[in-house]
Amino acid sequence: MRAAAPIASMAQFLQVLLSGLSTGAIYALAAIGFTLVWQAARTVNFAQGEFVMLPAFFVLIGVHWLHMPRWLALVFGLIVAVVVLGLLFKKVVVEPMLPNGGLPLIIATMALSILLKEGAKQFYGAEAQPFPSLFPQTTLHVGGAVVSVQDLMNLIVSLAVVVGLTLFLNRTRTGRRMQATAQNPRVAEILGVNTRRMVLYAFLVNAALAALASFLISPIYLAKFSNGETLGLVAFIAAIVGGFNQIRGALAGGLLIGVLDNLTATYVTTEYRAALPLVLLIAIILWRPQGLLGVDEGRKV
Amino acid sequence: MIGPKFLAAGALAAALGLNAGVALAADTVNIPCVCELSGAGAVAGTNFHDGAHMAVDEINAGGGILGKKIEMTDMDTQTDPMTSRALIQKAIDSGAYAIMGTIYSGSTIVNMMVAEKAGVPQFTGAEAPNITEKHNPFIFRTSSGAEKGVPALTSYFKDHLKVGKIAISWVNNDFGKGGHDVFLAQMKKAGIEVAADVPSEQGQADFSADVSKIKQSGAQAVFVYLNEEEGARFLKEARKQGLTAPLVGEVTLTGQKVIDLAGGAAEGAIAHVGLATSAPVPSIEDFVTKFKKRYGRDTDHNGIKGYIGVYAIKYATELNGKFDRKALADKLHGLTLDAAKYPNMLLTTSWDANGELSRESFITEVKDGKQVVTGTVPAN
Numbered sequence: 001m002r003a004a005a006p007i008a009s010m011a012q013f014l015q016v017l018l019s020g021l022s023t024g025a026i027y028a029l030a031a032i033g034f035t036l037v038w039q040a041a042r043t044v045n046f047a048q049g050e051f052v053m054l055p056a057f058f059v060l061i062g063v064h065w066l067h068m069p070r071w072l073a074l075v076f077g078l079i080v081a082v083v084v085l086g087l088l089f090k091k092v093v094v095e096p097m098l099p100n101g102g103l104p105l106i107i108a109t110m111a112l113s114i115l116l117k118e119g120a121k122q123f124y125g126a127e128a129q130p131f132p133s134l135f136p137q138t139t140l141h142v143g144g145a146v147v148s149v150q151d152l153m154n155l156i157v158s159l160a161v162v163v164g165l166t167l168f169l170n171r172t173r174t175g176r177r178m179q180a181t182a183q184n185p186r187v188a189e190i191l192g193v194n195t196r197r198m199v200l201y202a203f204l205v206n207a208a209l210a211a212l213a214s215f216l217i218s219p220i221y222l223a224k225f226s227n228g229e230t231l232g233l234v235a236f237i238a239a240i241v242g243g244f245n246q247i248r249g250a251l252a253g254g255l256l257i258g259v260l261d262n263l264t265a266t267y268v269t270t271e272y273r274a275a276l277p278l279v280l281l282i283a284i285i286l287w288r289p290q291g292l293l294g295v296d297e298g299r300k301v
Numbered sequence: 302m303i304g305p306k307f308l309a310a311g312a313l314a315a316a317l318g319l320n321a322g323v324a325l326a327a328d329t330v331n332i333p334c335v336c337e338l339s340g341a342g343a344v345a346g347t348n349f350h351d352g353a354h355m356a357v358d359e360i361n362a363g364g365g366i367l368g369k370k371i372e373m374t375d376m377d378t379q380t381d382p383m384t385s386r387a388l389i390q391k392a393i394d395s396g397a398y399a400i401m402g403t404i405y406s407g408s409t410i411v412n413m414m415v416a417e418k419a420g421v422p423q424f425t426g427a428e429a430p431n432i433t434e435k436h437n438p439f440i441f442r443t444s445s446g447a448e449k450g451v452p453a454l455t456s457y458f459k460d461h462l463k464v465g466k467i468a469i470s471w472v473n474n475d476f477g478k479g480g481h482d483v484f485l486a487q488m489k490k491a492g493i494e495v496a497a498d499v500p501s502e503q504g505q506a507d508f509s510a511d512v513s514k515i516k517q518s519g520a521q522a523v524f525v526y527l528n529e530e531e532g533a534r535f536l537k538e539a540r541k542q543g544l545t546a547p548l549v550g551e552v553t554l555t556g557q558k559v560i561d562l563a564g565g566a567a568e569g570a571i572a573h574v575g576l577a578t579s580a581p582v583p584s585i586e587d588f589v590t591k592f593k594k595r596y597g598r599d600t601d602h603n604g605i606k607g608y609i610g611v612y613a614i615k616y617a618t619e620l621n622g623k624f625d626r627k628a629l630a631d632k633l634h635g636l637t638l639d640a641a642k643y644p645n646m647l648l649t650t651s652w653d654a655n656g657e658l659s660r661e662s663f664i665t666e667v668k669d670g671k672q673v674v675t676g677t678v679p680a681n
Contacts, residue, residue, distance in 0.1 A: 015516070230507075
């Protein structure tokens with residue numbers, strides 16, 4: 001039975017890897033939001049973590065206050081999130097602030113982050129709320145490994161959405177117009193692209209991604225007003241590590257941090273794992289500031 | 302500018318107020334309730350408060366303590382340590398004979414010095430080990446501290462579950478660190494190997510790495526020493542990853558809050574509970590029914606804490622035969638109140654020289670979404 005130990009540890013490794021990929025895929029959804037907003041408005045949305053925290057509460061409002069069935073509450077949550085965190089965010093916060101430059105807008109998003117967090121706390125209380133699970137909480141036994149259906153589904157859904165988004169951006173007319181707007185808004189406008197609309201689309205997509213991330217994590221993390229704090233920071237770091245201006249970069253960054261976090265905690269140290277994303281961030285800034293898959297945006301004077 | 306007339310009026314008012322207080326003190330005994338009636342601790346605080354008021358009304362209906370009626374005023378700490386400190390001072394200034402509260406350890410640790418300095422006995426619902434380690438002669442627990450609970454669990458791990466390898470998941474704050482240190486020492490004594498020692502941050506959302514580390518360690522049981530929300534997240538993650546080792550906690554893990562949050566994932570979770578409202582003991586069953594009849598809702602163990610705290614003051618004062626704060630504190634040290642003779646203590650209860658409480662406790666398990674008592678642990 002000498003072979004049993006390596007097989008068991010291999011199975012264990014695969015479980016840890018899957019668990020990391022699953023968490024990482026959710027980080028990636030939030031991180032992609034950073035890159036979308038960056039491309040659309042040249043700004044960093046520091047309320048991104050709260051954008052992921054909030055849609056869960058929209059669903060809870062649907063379930064508890066409007067007495068909707070679960071699937072309807074999820075649709076309701078998604079729509080409210082897209083309207084509030086996409087449309088309203090752009091109209092009320094981004095548009096009035098953008099002419100003043102990127103920095104005031106960044107500070108405005110920080111203020112928004114506090115407003116959303118405290119608002120959720122005031123409205124729904126400081127205690128965590130249970131959130132209905134989207135997938136069965138069962139496990140599959142594959143070989144020697146115990147695979148969580150929830151982990152697997154989180155990963156599949158997130159990756160499917162990212163693939164879908166990439167196809168949309170590269171293969172459709174609207175998607176290519178959005179890319180053109182991101183690359184050079186003035187030229188795009190000359191070529192007849194309605195750039196304002198394209199920017200709006202980017203914000204709507206960002207809100208939808210955040211809502212999806214929210215629905216995937218809240219069954220495990222529970223819905224709580226403070227959930228955005230860590231999540232926003234990790235997603236921000238994931239976006240920088242992967243490359244702030246590339247969707248595939250944000251995806252890679254998210255997955256990398258999720259996997260490294262789980263591997264470090266399991267095999268190296270649990271005490272210092274919270275420092276890991278930050279160490280990664282410093283290393284990237286020092287040696288590859290454009291990120292792993294990012295493109296250099298060197299500005300010429 | 303504040304005029305001299307205004308000051309004089311203020312002084313007069315203060316003097317009158319003081320006189321009124323003294324006059325009042327003559328035929329009643331003042332026992333303020335300084336509790337977490339709002340903020341994060343509101344659930345625990347309100348139950349403690351309601352339990353205490355229930356005891357006060359019963360005692361007053363039966364003639365009070367040594368013929369004096371109890372007067373209990375409520376002071377809300379808002380779960381804020383600094384506010385609680387100011388309110389304890391206010392309670393002392395109002396001539397408190399003894400003080401009920403506070404429940405949160407973080408508040409109690411800050412405000413108990415004030416009561417100690419003034420020499421007023423204080424009955425806390427807090428459970429952090431460091432509260433009775435300060436040798437404060439005026440602090441008394443109304444439930445056992447964590448340092449009593451963890452040793453009670455040791456025999457459960459060793460004799461009942463018969464584990465040789467164990468893992469601990471604990472929250473890295475005052476509460477968690479205290480329990481963690483006691484746990485490691487106990488396991489060493491019992492000869493059980495701690496295969497994984499996994500700290501987590503307060504408010505941590507993602508426990509996937511914690512659980513996979515524990516799974517990988519091959520531990521036969523897991524000691525989960527986390528607050529309610531984190532405990533629920535841990536249970537969910539453990540279910541998600543198919544962790545099959547028994548998950549055993551102290552107090553919180555089988556509480557209603559965790560069951561509500563974790564749903565089906567809480568099923569089978571085990572915890573040692575100092576006071577369980579579900580205990581199959583007639584005195585506690587009666588209390589729970591009485592509480593529900595009066596307030597129209599169920600209480601958690603904090604309701605019992607408030608209730609027996611007030612009765613402890615009554616019984617010890619009657620043993621002394623006089624209202625003397627110092628004598629009350631002295632009497633309680635080393636005192637055992639036998640439930641047969643003092644029925645409203647619900648269970649036989651003793652205090653040691655540090656105000657630490659000892660009594661029979663329970664092993665509970667979550668079955669069909671409810672906390673069920675599966676065994677008792679004798680007083681230690």
